[in-house]
Amino acid sequence: MEGFSFAELGHFALILALVCASIQSVVPLIGAARGDAAMMATAPMTALAQFLVLAVSFAALTNAFVTSDFSVLNVVQNSHSLKPMLYKVSGVWGNHEGSLLLWVTVLALFGALVALFGRNLPPGLKARTLAVQAMVSVGFLLFMILTSNPFERVFPPPFEGNDLNPLLQDPGLALHPPMLYIGYVGLSISFSFAVAALIEGKVDAAWARYVRPWTLLAWAFLTGGIALGSWWAYYELGWGGFWFWDPVENASFMPWLAATALLHSAIVVEKRDTLKSWTILLAIIGFSLSLIGTFLVRSGVLTSVHAFATDPDRGLFILILLVIAIGGSLALYAWRAPQLQGGGLFRPISREGALVFNNLLLTTATATVLLGTLYPLFLDAMDGSKVSVGPPYYNLTFVPLMAPLLIALGVGPLLSWKRADLWAAMARLKLAALVVLVVAALSLIMLEGDRAYATLGLILSGWVVSASLVEFLQRAGLGRTGPGAMVRRMIGLPRAAWGMMLAHVGVGILVAGATGASLLTTEVITTMRPGETMQLKSLNLEFESQQEVRGPNYFALRGNFVARDADGDVIARFAPENRRYIAGGQETTEASIRSSLTRDLYVALGDPDGTGGMTVRAYIKPFVPWLWIGSALMMLGGFVSLSDRRLRIGAPKRSGARAGGDARAAAPAPAE
Amino acid sequence: MRKGAARKKQRMLIVFSGLAMLGVAVSLVLVAFEDNVTFFYGPTEVRDQAVGEGTKFRLGGLVEEGSVNQNGATTEFTITDLNATVRVAYTGILPDLFREGQGIVAQGAIDSNGVFKADEVLAKHDENYMPAEAVEAMKRAGTWQHATSSAQ
Numbered sequence: 152m153e154g155f156s157f158a159e160l161g162h163f164a165l166i167l168a169l170v171c172a173s174i175q176s177v178v179p180l181i182g183a184a185r186g187d188a189a190m191m192a193t194a195p196m197t198a199l200a201q202f203l204v205l206a207v208s209f210a211a212l213t214n215a216f217v218t219s220d221f222s223v224l225n226v227v228q229n230s231h232s233l234k235p236m237l238y239k240v241s242g243v244w245g246n247h248e249g250s251l252l253l254w255v256t257v258l259a260l261f262g263a264l265v266a267l268f269g270r271n272l273p274p275g276l277k278a279r280t281l282a283v284q285a286m287v288s289v290g291f292l293l294f295m296i297l298t299s300n301p302f303e304r305v306f307p308p309p310f311e312g313n314d315l316n317p318l319l320q321d322p323g324l325a326l327h328p329p330m331l332y333i334g335y336v337g338l339s340i341s342f343s344f345a346v347a348a349l350i351e352g353k354v355d356a357a358w359a360r361y362v363r364p365w366t367l368l369a370w371a372f373l374t375g376g377i378a379l380g381s382w383w384a385y386y387e388l389g390w391g392g393f394w395f396w397d398p399v400e401n402a403s404f405m406p407w408l409a410a411t412a413l414l415h416s417a418i419v420v421e422k423r424d425t426l427k428s429w430t431i432l433l434a435i436i437g438f439s440l441s442l443i444g445t446f447l448v449r450s451g452v453l454t455s456v457h458a459f460a461t462d463p464d465r466g467l468f469i470l471i472l473l474v475i476a477i478g479g480s481l482a483l484y485a486w487r488a489p490q491l492q493g494g495g496l497f498r499p500i501s502r503e504g505a506l507v508f509n510n511l512l513l514t515t516a517t518a519t520v521l522l523g524t525l526y527p528l529f530l531d532a533m534d535g536s537k538v539s540v541g542p543p544y545y546n547l548t549f550v551p552l553m554a555p556l557l558i559a560l561g562v563g564p565l566l567s568w569k570r571a572d573l574w575a576a577m578a579r580l581k582l583a584a585l586v587v588l589v590v591a592a593l594s595l596i597m598l599e600g601d602r603a604y605a606t607l608g609l610i611l612s613g614w615v616v617s618a619s620l621v622e623f624l625q626r627a628g629l630g631r632t633g634p635g636a637m638v639r640r641m642i643g644l645p646r647a648a649w650g651m652m653l654a655h656v657g658v659g660i661l662v663a664g665a666t667g668a669s670l671l672t673t674e675v676i677t678t679m680r681p682g683e684t685m686q687l688k689s690l691n692l693e694f695e696s697q698q699e700v701r702g703p704n705y706f707a708l709r710g711n712f713v714a715r716d717a718d719g720d721v722i723a724r725f726a727p728e729n730r731r732y733i734a735g736g737q738e739t740t741e742a743s744i745r746s747s748l749t750r751d752l753y754v755a756l757g758d759p760d761g762t763g764g765m766t767v768r769a770y771i772k773p774f775v776p777w778l779w780i781g782s783a784l785m786m787l788g789g790f791v792s793l794s795d796r797r798l799r800i801g802a803p804k805r806s807g808a809r810a811g812g813d814a815r816a817a818a819p820a821p822a823e
Numbered sequence: 824m825r826k827g828a829a830r831k832k833q834r835m836l837i838v839f840s841g842l843a844m845l846g847v848a849v850s851l852v853l854v855a856f857e858d859n860v861t862f863f864y865g866p867t868e869v870r871d872q873a874v875g876e877g878t879k880f881r882l883g884g885l886v887e888e889g890s891v892n893q894n895g896a897t898t899e900f901t902i903t904d905l906n907a908t909v910r911v912a913y914t915g916i917l918p919d920l921f922r923e924g925q926g927i928v929a930q931g932a933i934d935s936n937g938v939f940k941a942d943e944v945l946a947k948h949d950e951n952y953m954p955a956e957a958v959e960a961m962k963r964a965g966t967w968q969h970a971t972s973s974a975q
Contacts, residue, residue, distance in 0.1 A: 210912030261953065413963060496829050499836055511841055522852055526860070537863035537959055539930075540856075547855035552848070676915045678895045760893045768916045781928045 156222050161211025162302040164204040165252075168259070169292040171201035173260075175285035179278035180350075191278035195266035197558030197631070198281050202263035211245075212252060212301050216243050222308035225249060225301050231314035231734045233704040241325035242315045247449065247465075248301035254445070255291045257329075257336040258284065261365075265340060272361060279347035287339055290472040299467045306401060314734035317705070321387055326360065327379040334373025335406045340365040341413060345431045345482050349487040354427040359420035362434065364793055366417060370410045371789030379781035381382040386742055391753050391770050393668050393778055396545045401524045402444030405517050409437035412513040415506050423503055423568060425494030428484075429510070435484060439477040440517070446473050447524070498570040505563035512556040519548040523660045531614050557611045557662065560655060561618030579625060586617035598671070608666030615659030623652040650792025654785045661781025667750075667774025678764040687769050690722065691715045692754070694767065705730045710756045710765060712743070727756040751775040861930060865960030869933070870907040876933050882909060882941075883928045883956035891923055902929065902939075904964035913941040926957030 175197035182190025215223045216239050219232045229246040230239060238245075244253040262284040269813035295301070318324075344362045348354045380400070385393045394400065395623055413433040419426045446469045497503035523540045530536055561583060565576040590613030594606045621629070626648060627641040664798040675687050679694040686692075695711045712725040732739070750773045757766030863881045864873050882902055890901035897914045900923075911929055921927060921944060931941035937974050961967040 344929075493830055498832055499840075507837060507840070511844045515844045519848055519852055523855075526856070537881075537956060538860045539863065540860055541930075543859035544855040547859060548848070548851045549849060676896045755916060756891075756898075760895065766896050766916050 157211040157214045158220065158302040158304065161208040162204065162300065164208035164211065165206045165292065165296055165300075165302075166793075168201050168255070168763065169289065169296060171197045171204065172259075172285045172288040172292055175201060176282050179282045181407050183275045183278045183282075183336075183350075186275075187659030188274065191274050192551045194278040194281035197257070197285070198262040198266040201285070202256075202259040205252075209252055209256045212249060213243050215302075216240065219312065221310065221312055222304055222306070223301075224303040224305045224615075227305055227309055227312045230312040230314050231704065232311060233733065234314065234320070235320065235703050236763055237325055238315055238320045239369075241319070241328075241798075244328045244332075245315050245319045246294070248299045251291065251295050251299055251330075251449070252301050253329065253332055254336055255288060255295065257332045258288050258291065258339055261340045262288070265365075267449060269361070275351060276344075276347055276358070276361070279350050280343045281769050283343035283346045284339060287343075288477065290476065291393075294468050294472065298468055310311055311734070314732065315578075316706070317730070317732040317735070317737050317739050318387060320704075321383060322385040323379050327383060328374055329371050330379060331376030331403055334369050334371075334376045334410075335403060335444065337365065337369025337372060338406055338410055338438045338441050340369065341410075341434040342480070345434035346483060348431060349480075349483050352487055352490055354420070354431060354491055356421050356424050359417045359430065363414070363417045363421065366410060366413055366437075367789050367793050370407070370414055371786045371793070373403065373410060374782060375786045375791065377407060378779060378786070381782075382779060385775075386744055387739070389630060391668075391672070391674070391742070391755075391772065393775070396523070396540075396542050398460045398524045398527075399448050401520050402447045405440040405520050405524075406437055406444060408513050408517040409440050409519070410432060411555060412510045412517075413437050415513075417505050419506050420494075423495045423497065425497070425503065426507070427494065428488040428491045431488060431491070432484060433510070435477075436514075436517075439473075439480070440521075442473050442476055443521075446470060479515045484490070487530050495569070497568070500566065500573050502566045502568045504571075505559055505566050508559050509556065509563065510662075512552050512559075516549050516552045516556075519552065520545070523548070554607075554611060557615050557658070560658065561614050562620070564651065564655075580618050580621060583614060583617035587612075587614045605666055605670040608670065609663060612659045612663035612666065615662065616656050619652050619655035619659065623648065646795030647792050650788045650790075650795060652788070653791060654788025657781045657786075657788060659781070660777045660784060664774045664776070664778030664781055668772055668778060671773045673771040674768070675770075676766070676768045678760045679767045680764045683764075685723045685767070685769065687714075688771055689717050690752075690771070691717075691719075692769055694765070697765070700728070702730065705732045706735075707731070707741070708756070709766070710754075712754050712767075714745075724753055725752075725754040727754050729758075746776045748776065749773060751820045757759065863959065865963045866902055866904045866907040866909045866967070867960075867964040869909050869939075874933065876935060879930065879932050881928055881930050881956060882939055883926070883958075883960040884909075885919065885926050885957060885961075886923050888923045899938075902927070904960040905966035906964035909939050910937070911939045911941050913944050915944075917944055928956045953968055 173192060178197075179191050179194035182188070182193070201511050212225070214220075215226050218238070219226065219230060219239070224784070225248050226242075229249075230242045234242070242249070244250045262281055265272075265277070265281060265284070269280075272280075282526065319485050323363045327557060341362055344358070348358055377400075380403070381393045384395065384400075385391065413430065416426050416430045416433055419428045446466070449465065495503075523544050526540055527538050530538055552646055560578055561580065562573070565579055566573070587610055591606065591610050594609040598605055623641075623644075624637070626644060627637045632640070675685055677685055679685060681694055681696050682753070684691055684693040692712055692714050695713055697708060698712045700707045700709050701783055707728040707730040709726050709728045714722045714725070716722050723745035725745065728741040728744040730739045730741060731737070740755055740757070742753055744754075750771060753770040753772060755768045757768060759765055844897060861879055861881050862874075863883065866882070866884050868874070869882065884902040884904045887901040887903045892899045897912055898917060899910065899912045901908045902911055903909075903956040911931075913929065913931075918927075929939065929941035930943040930945065931939055934940050958967065
């Protein structure tokens with residue numbers, strides 16, 4: 152507009168990015184093969200340039216959304232001038248084209264971060280890593296420019312837009328995609344490092360030290376992104392569920408599982424110089440699962456709020472990209488991996504053994520999720536029969552695999568490297584065993600002994616939390632020194648130890664949350680008129696009144712509820728809404744949730760029953776807030792562990808110079 | 824030499840535990856697929872007795888105009904593929920996009936009265952607010968073209 156067109160600038164920047172990425176994917180590779188320093192040096196320059204032009208392109212699209220420029224087709228289809236500013240901005244990635252732009256921008260961001268903070272990486276490895284990263288960029292930029300241009304114009308421009316799907320107009324969901332993308336596109340860096348190492352034919356402890364902080368960074372964001380998505384589903388969809396095993400959820404969960412396995416196996420490479428080719432394979436699998444997820448979500452083979460696009464050409468394009476990336480990297484792996492040197496030996500009962508066990512369970516679990524996700528597509532392609540694979544399948548496959556993992560999680564950190572004494576480790580967990588007995592007794596009493604699975608879930612949760620804390624406290628000298636000395640030692644413990652403890656405790660807390668949400672919920676669905684009350688266990692829920700309210704871009708019917716305990720004291724007030732959006736006429740249910748430390752009270756308003764009453768759905772959901780607390784602790788653990796690397800690098804070590812690069816690599820994380 | 828043998832032994836051990844884990848996973852998956860995969864049928868197939876009483880399945884189609892009947896928290900309505908119809912009962916809050924003429928998908932089983940008791944009515948849809956399985960039901964009944972014109 153006004154003589155200078157941001158949209159065309161954005162489109163032009165996209166093409167420039169493709170040019171940068173093309174150079175970046177070829178020249179440094181040749182340079183690394185010839186040992187030509189000047190050619191290798193093009194890698195960081197082009198990586199930075201690529202990120203800058205993509206940032207311009209992203210800013211141009213954001214500008215179109217913020218100023219409601221309805222001459223841009225994408226804005227017309229996904230925005231509305233009445234929409235609050237936050238959702239105008241989040242509308243940028245709330246559609247197919249914009250979310251792809253975010254995808255490549257994050258991809259380039261990670262390349263740029265490696266270029267900036269990986270100054271002390273060996274030049275060959277750095278050049279190759281950035282080149283591989285750029286190859287992925289080239290594929291996705293071509294995809295965007297050829298099939299999904301976010302800057303397409305319409306003429307004549309309409310006066311008003313179609314609005315963003317109201318389900319997506321939510322603060323939790325505004326942040327969910329960027330966070331998720333930083334996570335799952337971030338895994339591209341581990342992938343690029345792995346492919347670069349295969350090209351070089353060398354994997355050592357130093358390599359693992361370069362890769363781990365990046366994986367940790369991506370993992371922490373992925374954890375946060377998935378948790379936000381789950382939180383959104385919990386309060387926005389009005390069904391009170393937090394995880395539906397929906398294929399789109401699985402699409403982000405599979406890379407998470409693989410990244411979790413990778414984080415653990417990279418420790419073995421770093422500390423013991425073994426499991427190298429397995430770790431490389433995991434890095435490839437992790438990002439391949441991200442690509443598969445992108446394909447599933449973006450190609451339109453699945454229908455959901457995430458499936459913006461249902462254009463078969465786009466699906467085919469991503470499928471081809473997928474085959475080239477995954478097939479190419481796996482072929483390279485098959486060719487080069489046998490040349491990797493095997494490292495240190497270990498007995499089955501050892502820290503390495505426990506981490507292998509962790510990896511086996513996590514990858515098997517990933518495989519069962521992948522199978523469950525792809526099976527309906529496979530069957531549809533075979534004979535056109537439509538099936539769906541829902542929670543019962545995952546309860547029978549994924550959940551049983553997690554139980555031994557959680558048991559092992561308590562013991563593993565206490566085992567020593569190479570060979571360990573399992574009984575000695577168990578003996579050190581006496582305190583944790585005691586906690587488990589108490590939890591078991593308490594939950595049996597609380598649940599009156601009739602819910603075996605819930606009891607089991609709570610026991611596992613108690614075990615993981617207490618064993619992780621005991622291990623940490625013993626490191627700080629529990630039972631050997633006084634409390635004062637213990638606190639001092641605790642502060643002095645490496646950040647990685649803190650990170651591990653926080654993340655593991657987070658897992659335990661999350662298990663309790665999941666148990667409460669899925670097995671211990673009390674639900675009442677009924678119709679109520681204003682003035683009526685319902686009984687929800689010992690609580691008394693009164694529907695006081697209803698009123699019409701008007702929001703910025705919707706009208707709503709609001710119900711006012713009050714919950715009282717047996718003595719008649721007010722515990723909480725609720726104001727669930729039924730909203731109708733002005734632009735599209737869509738309706739959404741806004742549940743009203745009151746959280747305390749041990750439970751959520753959840754009230755959602757349904758439709759009028761035609762005789763003056765309203766359908767009301769009320770839940771008591773024990774431990775649900777722990778889902779979010781647990782996820783936050785896991786994420787925090789990831790960041791704390793990242794900060795360790797910077798500190799540790801300061802101390803002189805065997806590979807001081809190399810480790811310095813690693814420190815810088817880790818540095819941007821906390822600032823993100 | 825001894826180290827080589829030990830490495831071989833270690834590798835075998837990992838491979839074996841990997842295979843064992845795979846075996847466990849495969850058996851879990853087979854058991855789970857046996858009973859926990861939900862098939863999809865359209866109203867015409869239900870009329871033609873494709874599914875027995877009490878078998879869980881997913882039913883898709885359009886909510887017939889004028890068929891919705893609210894009875895307390897229970898809603899009764901008819902799902903049609905414009906060829907055959909199935910009466911459905913659901914207790915709970917319907918998805919936000921549920922209304923007459925809309926495509927929906929429900930999960931549940933046929934009871935002894937021939938009514939489809941839904942445990943879940945799904946709001947999964949694409950950007951055109953049409954669930955894929957509702958389209959599928961009409962494609963199977965051969966009424967898809969007709970349906971698009973009447974649904975819009």
